[in-house]
Amino acid sequence: MIPAIFDYVRPSSLSDAVAALREADEEGKVIAGGQSLLPLLRLRLAYPEVLVDVSGLPELRGVRDDGDSLLIGAMTTHYEVIRDPLIQAHAPLLAAATATVADPAVRHRGTIGGSLAHADPAGDLPAVALAMDGVFVTSAREIPARDFFTDYLTSALEPDEILLGVRLPKAYTGWGFHYEKFHRTAQAWAVVGVACLVRRTNGEVAEARVGLTNMGPTPVRAYAVETAVADGPASRQAFQAAAQDAPDGTSPPSDLHGSAEYRRHLAQVLTARALAAAAGA
Amino acid sequence: MSEIAPEAVAEQVTPSAPDATAEVGRARRRTEDARLITGRTNWTDNIQLPGMLHVAFLRSPISHARIARIDADAARARPGVIAVLTGADLAGEQGSLPCAWPVTEDMVLPDHPPVAVDEVRYVGEPVAVVVARDRYAAVDALEAVDVDYEALPAVVDMERAIEEGADLVHAGEGTNKSYTWVFEAGDLDAAFRDAPVVIERRYVQQRLIPTAMEPRAVVCSAVGDEYTLWSATQIPHILRLMLATVTGIPEHRLRVIAPDVGGGFGSKLQVYGEEVVCLLLARRLGRPVKWTESRSEGNMAVHHGRDQIQRLSLAADRDGRIRGLKVDLLADMGAYLMLVTPGIPLLGAFMFNGIYKMDAYSFTCTGVFTNKTPTDAYRGAGRPEATFAIERLMDELANELGLDPLDVRRRNWIRHEEFPYDTIAGLTYDSGNYEAATEKALRLFEYDKLRAEQADRRDRGDPVQLGIGVSTFTEMCGLAPSRVLGSLSYGAGGWEHASVRVLPSGKVEVVTGSSAHGQGHETAWAQIAADRLGVPFEDVRVLHGDTGISPKGMDTYGSRSLAVGGVALFNACDKVIDKARRMAAHLLEADEGDIEFSGGSFAVKGVPGQARTLQEVALAAFAAHDLPKGFEPSLDSEATHDPENFSFPHGTHLCAAEVDTETGFVRIRSYVAVDDVGKVVNPLIVEGQVHGGLAQGIAQALYEEAVYDEDGNLTTTTMADYLVPSAADLPTFTTDRTETPATTNPLGVKGVGEAGTIASTPAVVNAIVDALRPYGVDDVPMPCTPERVWRALTAVRRGSAPPGGAPGPGAGGGLGSTEGTPGPGAGSGLGSAGGAA
Numbered sequence A: 001m002i003p004a005i006f007d008y009v010r011p012s013s014l015s016d017a018v019a020a021l022r023e024a025d026e027e028g029k030v031i032a033g034g035q036s037l038l039p040l041l042r043l044r045l046a047y048p049e050v051l052v053d054v055s056g057l058p059e060l061r062g063v064r065d066d067g068d069s070l071l072i073g074a075m076t077t078h079y080e081v082i083r084d085p086l087i088q089a090h091a092p093l094l095a096a097a098t099a100t101v102a103d104p105a106v107r108h109r110g111t112i113g114g115s116l117a118h119a120d121p122a123g124d125l126p127a128v129a130l131a132m133d134g135v136f137v138t139s140a141r142e143i144p145a146r147d148f149f150t151d152y153l154t155s156a157l158e159p160d161e162i163l164l165g166v167r168l169p170k171a172y173t174g175w176g177f178h179y180e181k182f183h184r185t186a187q188a189w190a191v192v193g194v195a196c197l198v199r200r201t202n203g204e205v206a207e208a209r210v211g212l213t214n215m216g217p218t219p220v221r222a223y224a225v226e227t228a229v230a231d232g233p234a235s236r237q238a239f240q241a242a243a244q245d246a247p248d249g250t251s252p253p254s255d256l257h258g259s260a261e262y263r264r265h266l267a268q269v270l271t272a273r274a275l276a277a278a279a280g281a
Numbered sequence B: 001m002s003e004i005a006p007e008a009v010a011e012q013v014t015p016s017a018p019d020a021t022a023e024v025g026r027a028r029r030r031t032e033d034a035r036l037i038t039g040r041t042n043w044t045d046n047i048q049l050p051g052m053l054h055v056a057f058l059r060s061p062i063s064h065a066r067i068a069r070i071d072a073d074a075a076r077a078r079p080g081v082i083a084v085l086t087g088a089d090l091a092g093e094q095g096s097l098p099c100a101w102p103v104t105e106d107m108v109l110p111d112h113p114p115v116a117v118d119e120v121r122y123v124g125e126p127v128a129v130v131v132a133r134d135r136y137a138a139v140d141a142l143e144a145v146d147v148d149y150e151a152l153p154a155v156v157d158m159e160r161a162i163e164e165g166a167d168l169v170h171a172g173e174g175t176n177k178s179y180t181w182v183f184e185a186g187d188l189d190a191a192f193r194d195a196p197v198v199i200e201r202r203y204v205q206q207r208l209i210p211t212a213m214e215p216r217a218v219v220c221s222a223v224g225d226e227y228t229l230w231s232a233t234q235i236p237h238i239l240r241l242m243l244a245t246v247t248g249i250p251e252h253r254l255r256v257i258a259p260d261v262g263g264g265f266g267s268k269l270q271v272y273g274e275e276v277v278c279l280l281l282a283r284r285l286g287r288p289v290k291w292t293e294s295r296s297e298g299n300m301a302v303h304h305g306r307d308q309i310q311r312l313s314l315a316a317d318r319d320g321r322i323r324g325l326k327v328d329l330l331a332d333m334g335a336y337l338m339l340v341t342p343g344i345p346l347l348g349a350f351m352f353n354g355i356y357k358m359d360a361y362s363f364t365c366t367g368v369f370t371n372k373t374p375t376d377a378y379r380g381a382g383r384p385e386a387t388f389a390i391e392r393l394m395d396e397l398a399n400e401l402g403l404d405p406l407d408v409r410r411r412n413w414i415r416h417e418e419f420p421y422d423t424i425a426g427l428t429y430d431s432g433n434y435e436a437a438t439e440k441a442l443r444l445f446e447y448d449k450l451r452a453e454q455a456d457r458r459d460r461g462d463p464v465q466l467g468i469g470v471s472t473f474t475e476m477c478g479l480a481p482s483r484v485l486g487s488l489s490y491g492a493g494g495w496e497h498a499s500v501r502v503l504p505s506g507k508v509e510v511v512t513g514s515s516a517h518g519q520g521h522e523t524a525w526a527q528i529a530a531d532r533l534g535v536p537f538e539d540v541r542v543l544h545g546d547t548g549i550s551p552k553g554m555d556t557y558g559s560r561s562l563a564v565g566g567v568a569l570f571n572a573c574d575k576v577i578d579k580a581r582r583m584a585a586h587l588l589e590a591d592e593g594d595i596e597f598s599g600g601s602f603a604v605k606g607v608p609g610q611a612r613t614l615q616e617v618a619l620a621a622f623a624a625h626d627l628p629k630g631f632e633p634s635l636d637s638e639a640t641h642d643p644e645n646f647s648f649p650h651g652t653h654l655c656a657a658e659v660d661t662e663t664g665f666v667r668i669r670s671y672v673a674v675d676d677v678g679k680v681v682n683p684l685i686v687e688g689q690v691h692g693g694l695a696q697g698i699a700q701a702l703y704e705e706a707v708y709d710e711d712g713n714l715t716t717t718t719m720a721d722y723l724v725p726s727a728a729d730l731p732t733f734t735t736d737r738t739e740t741p742a743t744t745n746p747l748g749v750k751g752v753g754e755a756g757t758i759a760s761t762p763a764v765v766n767a768i769v770d771a772l773r774p775y776g777v778d779d780v781p782m783p784c785t786p787e788r789v790w791r792a793l794t795a796v797r798r799g800s801a802p803p804g805g806a807p808g809p810g811a812g813g814g815l816g817s818t819e820g821t822p823g824p825g826a827g828s829g830l831g832s833a834g835g836a837a
């Protein structure tokens, strides 16, 4: 299909962009790579009056070393994320998950900011940001990841708020990592995904972080699993036992690609696999 | 059972080494591809005509409803809108869309207006049409058309639809049954009486959505009383006749052009309402119009494929010999009968027996109306369904008897020395060699090695199990001998036409009635003509797909182009040579009987140096200064070929699939396809057809399904929900050929367009079931999604305990066999990402 009529602006300063959104009075929408927004417009599931293109804003560009954290600009494309040396050094989990997104054409256009702001629980990056306790830096404030994803396709961003980037702590540098994506075809979205970080000491698991993709209206942290594996053996048996808790507190959807029951089962199997891969077990 | 040394069998059918100078047999790259792939060509949507208006269709969002009222005033008032027409506005001129295949005399054939008038019967059925100055204005105006629907009960389930008192799709017809068609041969009762083994199964052929790369598009112009309609169609010739019949526009005033067409797979073998409406609009408005569909629109409104419920009973002896087969089908017609809707399942009627001998066979098919998109031809059309059934049953029989699936097949198949063979279904298979194709496939596949690995995984209780699937298929294609079509009440014949024009410069134009839409005719036809006429490949141009240029044809479907249209070309070339020989004899002052033609040159027998090339003869004929007595000054010739029989390609396909028993994920590890398509004109094109066919057949096994909810809403309208696999999801295919030439055409060719699709679906499902057999699983419904595989396992786990040695619930540690497979696709093919990419 083709979209309904809309206006388009491409401001070159952040203040102009915010002003344009404010002026649109909730009928405006930020557009970054357009890879999620344009399909919605084309299917006429969204009717914004103005698209505010943020690709001209310098504040949204680049990956910066900020001491304790990396600040990844919202306009950084998936393609750039996968290849960025700072991200590879300090957040390889993000690069690994991003490499599973869609296909090369989408990865060259789609951005990390758009993926996160879109707040699709089936998207691969929200669970990573959540697992890594990322902080969302916006034109107005900073929002911790656990407060950012509020509902299905809904974030804490106000209609006139622009995401500048996401701050990922360097605390996970050197941790074992793995993103386990289960999808039916190479280009399909995750039925379930598991983002996992493991810190090992003396052959044991010291601590772990586990984020789940598509196990509810928002990405979910599997805290029960994290607790169960902490200070335990890095064995497949232990991971399998701990992974039984993965579906706790989730409310996965039932759709064409899997029922809620199946997703709960998958969460267990995939979490065990992700933990094992991240721990090198 | 007679055993023949495999090597001896294989030698007879090894593809002939190509003659270095010959065009036929050469793996030429397709000359049309550069323009098709870059899109700098005549796709219908690329056509721009002066003053052209744009058309959009408002489609029903409800599967079954009465149209109480349509208010289009607001839409008409929108900027840029030229006209908004409802079904009622068009009622006087739109007619009813044709069905050319009344399969029984009492078939129920409901009226099918291109735009619904009082009732809608499927989601996606047109209810109004907007014409505007541009496409945006047209699509925007759709939202301003206000329709009041009074919902009627939706008929969604075929089995319930034929129960007494069921809600009706067409209330006026009093039934949801369109027809029941029966075929019987041999004494079925005798075959089943006291049969030591009877296998009974119910298989579902899910509904599929043909997904051509190019969506449908139509452009139509009216100049005076001359109409030209461009359409992304497979059938310009049939379409022209049908449009003339439906609209009353005289056939000779209507020209239909299929410009470059980006795939069809049967979906463009249709007379669509949109085509009729565009023609009517051009006539009403006196201006050219264009309509191009969107993908999500197409998913609802392009006819669908498959959708059958099969009840099957097979009787056999203890040694595995088949005694009889009973097939009882319900075939979903959808809401209306379109061009060949009712006949599609019947194309399978002659194929359920496959390559096997048996004493008795019975086939019954009931066509059922439902409130869904109409079904019709989709790659293979009836034959994939039949092949699936028999090839799945052969595996079930093998399992029942504790035999290797290949042994059961060997005990039943027609042996190569038995050809030509009259089958139980009444066809005569002219040629084939199932032994040779199978032996070759087994060698390429490393069958024994994979069986050993399978046994090992079973012993270890590996959570990733290996299954091996066999499909030894044949198909009837090259549609079709006209007398056979007549006996099946089909509305037309099955001939094909070709003409050859030798231009004064000696260049050659080949005109074919086959209508290529991605198959590579422009290359293959030029190869045939170049060889036959002895002219360079580059000197031949192939014209097609335009009733103004190629006035006669039966178009492209049913793997018929080469086996029927290629033969017509071959015959037309021979007529050119006959004429040219006479002319050459005259020029050389020799007796016609002394003229020898070879390598494009006519020479006098035994007189070296005395020769004329075809080009010289063509120029002389053009000048016409000096002609033989009574000779018409032209070498141009034409031929219409009606095949004496179908062609019967066959092959052996072997699939090895890894099944992750924890997630249900299936990964195809290796796939071997050895096909026998007779003589080959261009091996590269054959290879391409096999690859694409395999992808489509595997897609039915694993990925694709048109899903309707209980209210009749199609839920798979986008490609995020209707999963079409890409190369990334498919293994590297191993393909090879054996070659038993067809004996019923001079080229020795059989069709190849559908072979891969027909063969591969059962090979994949057989592999999955084979992997899970030790758990007690004997079927997984298609598509075998991970969840369905997991559920099949869960169901048997909840039931009885698995047999000894097989991994039980939760056995194996639950992590899959991920050893030594780094990065994406860790063992179970899950595309997991370890480490930075």
Ligand SMILES: Cc1cc2nc3c(=O)[nH]c(=O)nc-3n(C[C@H](O)[C@H](O)[C@H](O)COP(=O)(O)OP(=O)(O)OC[C@H]3O[C@@H](n4cnc5c(N)ncnc54)[C@H](O)[C@@H]3O)c2cc1C
Pocket: A029, A030, A031, A032, A033, A034, A035, A036, A037, A038, A039, A054, A060, A074, A075, A100, A101, A102, A103, A106, A109, A110, A111, A112, A113, A114, A115, A116, A117, A118, A122, A123, A124, A125, A157, A161, A162, A163, A164, A187, A188, A189, A190
């Ligand atoms: C075929 C296909 C397959 C895909 N498969 C996957 C997949 O497997 N996994 C996956 O994770 N994703 C997938 N995607 C989505 C892809 O990752 C998108 O790139 C991403 O979701 C959106 O990024 P974008 O820059 O294109 O954002 P846009 O589409 O431009 O915007 C998306 C949303 O975010 C908002 N937005 C964007 N930037 C900002 C900002 N700076 N501040 C505030 N709001 C903002 C927009 O207003 C909009 O609501 C797929 C997309 C396609 C087309």
